[in-house]
Amino acid sequence: MKNNTIALASLLLAFSFTSCKNTTKKSAESTEESTNENKSTETVFASDVIPFFDDWKLILGDGTNAGIANDFENKDFFYTTNDGKDDWVVFKAPNGGDTHGTSNNTRTELAQIKKWYPKTADDKLTATLKVMNVSSTGDARVASTHAVVVGQIHSADAFENEPLKIFYKKYPGHTKGSVFWHYEINTAGDDNSGRWDYSTAVWGNDFSVVGKTADSYPAEPEDGIALGEEFSYEVVVKDGIMSLKFMSDGHETKTFTKNLLESEYTTKADIPEQTKKLFFPIGQDGVERKEAYAGEGCFFKLGTYNQTNGKSPDENMNWCSGAETHGGDIEMQYADGNYAEVWFKTASIQVSNAAVSNEGYFTKND
Structure with missing residues (x-):
């Protein structure tokens, strides 16, 4: 027992x-x-992927200023994704909706919180990106149609003109699009209505290559960049000189320089033929002040600044696209390709000690 x-x-x-x-x-x-x-x-935030948001305020595709975007996302305009290999920051903007400042175009874009002066600058912006969509509709005769700006230098003062805009543009039915950059004159005098841009091709065509009719397209560029194809840019402003570098695997690296302190366009005789063809017919035939952007605070922008809008081409044959906007309905625009979308994998900013607060720009434009 x-x-x-x-x-x-x-x-x-x-x-x-x-x-x-x-x-x-x-x-x-x-x-x-x-x-x-x-x-x-x-959630993987944009600030986890590219930790540089302390230097920027984020403008969203509905015109609002989201401020400094650390640990922030907005599923309509600004979020992260993974392509199976890398994390990317997505910037997305419809053809039509509320805009920021006086622009006709929507943007989901970072704007630098400090401004610097070209003469004393030692400032730098870099980015590696791929454009995933440009508008599916628009008048092919309008130079800005089917295009998006992915990086800028903007003036915070006076007319708030833009010494640099970096574009990507691709026509429907084409595999390859074009990358080009613009210099906008800082107009002499008190009337800025005569301002114009001069466009320089990087890969593919410049801004001036357009369709002969509203629904016909020019030839596809042989050396262009496809949607989803990575490319990089580097922008340096030092001692008044803007230096640009563009890189992409399988494409020739391109470099350019531009003096921001002394204008090339102080008389009508100086104006390039490209400008006369595009801008003179719509009355934009001004000249630039001798000192160009000297004395004006400038700042970087990065993101998706959609260049396609719903305004009638009768208003401006360079900037008014006549594209579909579905009355500003974002969901409908996203459903049928009427938006711009750009993914950024890496980016960096170098801010000089001479840079000062840019709060005045936001006060004026928010």
């Missing part, structure tokens, strides 16, 4: 130990599954 009691006690002890062990194992497995689930649903 005593031996039977001892055996029974031993059996119960073993069962208790095994049961406890199994419960502990199940508990550990449950904790691990919960941890993995939390990891998979944890």
Whole structure:
């Protein structure tokens, strides 16, 4: 009897130990599954991918200023994605909707919180990106149609003109699009209505290559960049000189320089033929002040500045696209390709010690 009691006690002890062990194992497995689930649903913010947002305010595609965008996302305009290899920051803007400042165009774009002066500048912006969509509609005769600006230098003062805009443009049905950059004159005098841009091709065509009719397209560029194809730019402004560098695998690296302190366009005779062809017919035939952008605070912008809009080409044959906007309905525009979308993988900014607050620009335009 005593031996039977001892055996029974031993059996119960073993069962208790095994049961406890199994419960502990199940508990550990449950904790691990919960941890993995939390990891998979944890939001990756843009500031996790490119940690430089302390230097910017974010303007969204509905015209609002979201401020400094650390640990921030907006599923309509600004969020992250993964292409199976890398995390990317997505900037998205419809053809039509509320805009920021006086622009006709929507943007989801970073604007630098400090401004610097070209003469004393030692400032730099770099980015690696791929354009994923440009508008599916628009008048092909309008130079800005089917285009997006992915980087800028903007003046914060006077007329707030733009010494640099970096464009990507691709026509429907084409595989390859064009990358080009613009210099906008800083107009002499008190009337800025005569301002114009001069466009320089990087890969593919410049801004001036347009369709002969509203629904016909020029030839596809042989050396262009496809949607989803990576390219990089580097912008340096130092001692009054703007230096540009464009890079992409399989394409020739291109470099350019532009003096921001002394104008090339102080008389009508200086104005390039490209400008006369595009801008003179619509009355934009001004000249630039001799000192160009000297004395004006400038700042960088980066993101998606959609150049296609719903305004009638009768208003301006360079900037008014006549594209579909569905009355500003964002969901409908996104559904049928009437938007611009750009993904950024890396970016950096170098801000000189001479840079000062740019708050006046935001006060004026928000």
